[in-house]
Amino acid sequence: xxxxxxxxxxxxxxxxxxxxxxxxxxxxxxxxxxxxxxxxxxxxxxxxxxxxxxxxxxxxxxxxxxxxxxxxxxxxxxxxxxxxxxxxxxxxxxxxxxxxxxxxxxxxxxxxxxxxxxxxxxxxxxxxxxxxxxxxxxxxxxxxxxxxxxxxxxxxxxxxxxxxxxxxxxxxxxxxxxxxxxxxxxxxxxxxxxxxxxxxxxxxxxxxxxxxxxxxxxxxxxxxxxxxxxxxxxxxxxxxxxxxxxxxxxxxxxxxxxxxxxxxxxxxxxxxxxxxxxxxxxxxxxxxx
Amino acid sequence: xxxxxxxxxxxxxxxxxxxxxxxxxxxxxxxxxxxxxxxxxxxxxxxxxxxxxxxxxxxxxxxxxxxxxxxxxxxxxxxxxxxxxxxxxxxxxxxxxxxxxxxxxxxxxxxxxxxxxxxxxxxxxxxxxxxxxxxxxxxxxxxxxxxxxxxxxxxxxxxxxxxxxxxxxxxxxxxxxxxxxxxxxxxxxxxxxxxxxxxxxxxxxxxxxxxxxxxxxxxxxxxxxxxxxxxxxxxxxxxxxxxxxxxxxxxxxxxxxxxxxxxxxxxxxxxxxxxxxxxxxxxxxxxxxxxxxx
Numbered sequence: 001x002x003x004x005x006x007x008x009x010x011x012x013x014x015x016x017x018x019x020x021x022x023x024x025x026x027x028x029x030x031x032x033x034x035x036x037x038x039x040x041x042x043x044x045x046x047x048x049x050x051x052x053x054x055x056x057x058x059x060x061x062x063x064x065x066x067x068x069x070x071x072x073x074x075x076x077x078x079x080x081x082x083x084x085x086x087x088x089x090x091x092x093x094x095x096x097x098x099x100x101x102x103x104x105x106x107x108x109x110x111x112x113x114x115x116x117x118x119x120x121x122x123x124x125x126x127x128x129x130x131x132x133x134x135x136x137x138x139x140x141x142x143x144x145x146x147x148x149x150x151x152x153x154x155x156x157x158x159x160x161x162x163x164x165x166x167x168x169x170x171x172x173x174x175x176x177x178x179x180x181x182x183x184x185x186x187x188x189x190x191x192x193x194x195x196x197x198x199x200x201x202x203x204x205x206x207x208x209x210x211x212x213x214x215x216x217x218x219x220x221x222x223x224x225x226x227x228x229x230x231x232x233x234x235x236x237x238x239x240x241x242x243x244x245x246x247x248x249x250x251x252x253x254x255x256x257x258x259x260x261x262x263x264x265x266x267x268x269x270x271x272x273x274x275x276x277x278x279x280x281x282x283x284x285x286x287x288x289x
Numbered sequence: 290x291x292x293x294x295x296x297x298x299x300x301x302x303x304x305x306x307x308x309x310x311x312x313x314x315x316x317x318x319x320x321x322x323x324x325x326x327x328x329x330x331x332x333x334x335x336x337x338x339x340x341x342x343x344x345x346x347x348x349x350x351x352x353x354x355x356x357x358x359x360x361x362x363x364x365x366x367x368x369x370x371x372x373x374x375x376x377x378x379x380x381x382x383x384x385x386x387x388x389x390x391x392x393x394x395x396x397x398x399x400x401x402x403x404x405x406x407x408x409x410x411x412x413x414x415x416x417x418x419x420x421x422x423x424x425x426x427x428x429x430x431x432x433x434x435x436x437x438x439x440x441x442x443x444x445x446x447x448x449x450x451x452x453x454x455x456x457x458x459x460x461x462x463x464x465x466x467x468x469x470x471x472x473x474x475x476x477x478x479x480x481x482x483x484x485x486x487x488x489x490x491x492x493x494x495x496x497x498x499x500x501x502x503x504x505x506x507x508x509x510x511x512x513x514x515x516x517x518x519x520x521x522x523x524x525x526x527x528x529x530x531x532x533x534x535x536x537x538x539x540x541x542x543x544x545x546x547x548x549x550x551x552x553x554x555x556x557x558x559x560x561x562x563x564x565x566x567x568x569x570x571x572x573x574x575x576x577x578x579x580x581x582x583x
Contacts, residue, residue, distance in 0.1 A: 148310070
């Protein structure tokens with residue numbers, strides 16, 4: 001197929017090495033974190049931990065899982081993710097199916113939805129609205145405001161549009177209702193799209209930290225990502241100033257690492273299975289003829 | 290079949306949510322023209338016209354935040370377009386499917402990590418006694434570099450970490466575009482004696498061009514969006530001079546210091562310019578690459 005010139009062969013070796021390095025660069029920091037979480041205090045403070053635990057122990061994990069704040073935050077995150085994804089997908093699938101059809105006022109409605117992507121009230125007005133609606137300090141403040149996403153709607157509409165009209169017409173003649181057509185024809189046939197959008201929404205909820213800090217007045221109501229933000233980022237800011245740190249602060253590093261790792265684990269576990277969907281989903285959603 | 294009322298019914302939930310949570314806050318933008326006091330509300334606060342907007346250009350911190358936003362966002366856009374393109378071309382040259390798939394899986398991963406997680410990793414790795422400095426001091430014997438506390442380096446750190454997090458995901462459409470190129474173009478080029486490098490230059494790149502144009506023009510709309518999640522988690526008072534962006538400034542000046550009306554005005558200023566830029570970029574993408582949103 002290709003010119004087997006020396007130049008190309010040399011390039012090939014470098015390319016292989018470079019690509020493998022690029023792949024590792026995206027993954028080694030997490031491995032470093034895992035190693036730290038499993039290492040002893042002395043090994044961490046002696047800067048001996050790279051990608052393999054030194055002085056193996058699981059104390060950090062025991063401490064993490066015995067921390068009621070951490071467990072509470074985890075539960076809040078799971079609740080908001082399940083609740084939020086269900087509500088979002090319900091709204092988006094209904095609207096996405098409808099807007100993939102032609103009907104009077106469809107374009108006006110579509111632009112009404114898309115405009116939310118182009119312009120927004122911004123931080124303060126949103127904060128005041130949520131407060132005025134009495135959603136502050138409830139899980140609804142984390143779930144409802146972002147439930148509708150115009151970008152996700154566009155992805156779904158484009159997916160539903162690729163399904164042949166004839167299928168729907170045949171089902172109508174057989175007496176199928178809108179609901180049957182949606183659940184028996186559209187949903188199974190647009191699985192990559194649905195899976196992609198669900199994955200985005202799930203990851204979004206799981207990773208979302210700012211709304212927790214904004215809308216929860218009490219740290220005990222924080223979701224996991226907000227909890228982590230206070231533990232990892234805010235406390236580290238103080239640590240950074242006195243960097244050549246004492247041993248006590250260093251054992252904190254192991255607990256922090258364990259907490260970050262536990263909170264990231266669901267994503268690391270779910271995403272390889274959904275990868276083939278989202279790659280297909282992105283490509284079909286973005287590259288249109 | 291022609292009855293379309295069920296379609297309207299299906300749109301109701303989305304319509305209700307958008308009215309409340311997207312259009313609702315837009316009413317609150319009136320605060321930008323007020324000396325807003327929370328206890329008086331929008332109906333009771335004093336109207337002050339454009340004073341809040343004038344203040345944006347009077348406060349040194351605010352103009353500095355706008356400048357920082359532009360510098361960081363533009364650097365991110367440029368690097369964020371070039372790196373995925375180059376990586377997609379290089380990855381498509383890998384013929385071993387196992388390695389190719391593994392590399393792909395690994396480079397997509399950071400996109401799905403929270404900025405809190407990434408900030409945690411970076412604070413650890415880039416700290417004075419972190420991994421990177423450990424390596425640098427061993428090899429070059431220099432003093433440790435304060436990546437997150439040095440105003441001169443902060444923007445650089447922000448751009449590089451953004452690329453690390455997002456280049457894999459950005460590659461997806463380019464890889465798909467390359468995979469969709471008709472192999473007979475390469476065969477024809479090969480018969481004409483084109484080297485592999487020439488094939489990339491005269492076949493691969495031109496075939497990617499429409500996609501590159503679409504993505505580049507659409508990214509124009511992000512010119513005032515330097516990434517709140519990232520900067521908020523990485524910055525600290527030491528680097529406000531170069532790292533404070535519009536969104537973090539709005540947060541600090543309004544929610545932390547109580548200047549609600551002013552914060553809203555800064556936000557509206559940003560949204561307004563962004564809206565214009567997005568509309569222009571969509572028009573350009575439509576004109577030059579025939580791109581349609583839906």
